[in-house]
Amino acid sequence: MGAVYDHLSITERRKIERWRHAKVPVDEMARVLKRCRSTIFRELKRNHFSDESMPGCDGYYGAAAHLMQAERRSRERKLIKHPELRKRVIERIKNGWTPEQISNRMIHECAPLRVCQETIYRYIYSKEGQREDLWWYLPTHRVARRPRRTRRRREPKFHRDVSILFRPDDVAHRRQFGHWEADLMLFKQKLGQTNVTSLVERVSRFTVILKNPNKRTKPVMGKIMSDIGDDPPPKSSMWRGQTR
Template sequence: MSRYTQLSLEERCSIARLREAGQSIRQIAATLDRQPSTIARELKRNTGNRIGYQPAYAQAQTSARRWTGSRLERDEDLRDAVLARLSAGWSPEQIAGRFEREEGRKVISHETIYRFVYAQLKRTNDTKWRLYLPRAKIKRGWRTKGGWPRTHGKCSIHERPPDIASRQIPGHWEADCMLFRTPGPAFLIAHERHSRITLAIPQPRLKAQTVAECLTRLLEPLAPELRQSITFDNGGEFYRHHLLASQLGIHTYFCDPRAPWQKGGVENAIGRLRRALPTKTNPTELLPQQLDAILANYNNTPRKCLGFKTPAETFNLLHFGCESTPGSSPG
């Protein structure tokens, strides 16, 4: 049995010519060595009301029916669900992972979401589509950052125990400051490496004493197991780091000069928060409840590294686990 093949453009030209000559469907089929049903179906599906049967028009109609497009182009409900989560600040990988966790099967890949957004950006020439993406970039790629040297009298990050680098043990933090175009005010960002929980404290000015006191007040209520160490870059605002060691017993470590990427957790957190807090933001005009909502959205977004649980879920398990250990309850 011969395998069926689609009609070619040349065959469609022959159909049009023979049809104009007054031949029947069976005569055309015999000439082209095709089944009469094939010719009948071709004429029925690809004949225009006004132009009749034209080879170019028939070829275009067939191509249009065979084009399926992106999965998100075809599935309106899935597209709306994906765009809603992108608007909420989720990354494509978080969306794909959460769908798989909820449905128990792979629903869509993160690469499909990326390709859909970039296809829309190219097709519509509307740069607003980039705002759906975590870094809001026109083109995909990586960017690097620099720093400045301040290392005297500080414990190097290379002296940290290997357990901290593995992220498997909770209680190890990273801190940095989120700066804005307006000079002076900033946000002090603290990030826990295991759970990825991220906290922010407004700072009117980046004074070393104030920064150290804020971090002390932030970490003091936690169980000792959840505040073992903290890593900084070489900014002068962390000059009073020894207060954390003396008052809370926290070990402090510092990145190499011009290498803030060595505390990648808090750098990544700041990059994600930039979507809601761009550099043009004036921190003094941001209401406390607005900042709380931004942090709540960040901490309740699932993460691939956590098995698509959220940082809030993970940290709550750690926190309550420490509270329930023997000797941790009030006596």
């Protein structure tokens, strides 16, 4: 078995069912599915269907095997099998810990029995976790977990060339006069579209506050050019971020 193991899918199990009825050798099944032959033998043995009320229907069925495997995984979840571990995890969740903090802390403490953050998330949004409303203690307070495809890291909002993390040393350490930090401050919606732009010179800390009719780029930049002067600070010196 490699470092990553994928469980048999419902499609693979249905193929095994058809091949089983056709008496295809297990070695041939393993070759076509690109699985170890022991995986096929274990699948046929563990998920063999039998029912006393239906004596003539004993055998291997793909749909039934998939349900049996899902039920077995539900019973064998780590936080279900180990009550003390579950109690410790729930206690930390209710104290404001995130699943990432809990799992990393267990690694730091070299705990003999620990869980990863994905296991904790799955328990929080399982039937058992929903009964205790564990989702409420997460920072996002989401009743349902977001789909996997929406959990990808988003592209940065600002280009790296204008990010505050990539300022030149002279700007970052305030060794050169003439570099400004700009920030747009918005107010409650009931107050309308009016907002203000704050301009702070990094060395002298000289601050300019400009009132804007709205937050669109053209009027905001026009206000800066008209109130500050015909020669505004260079683009490379305007760093997005909060004033420090």
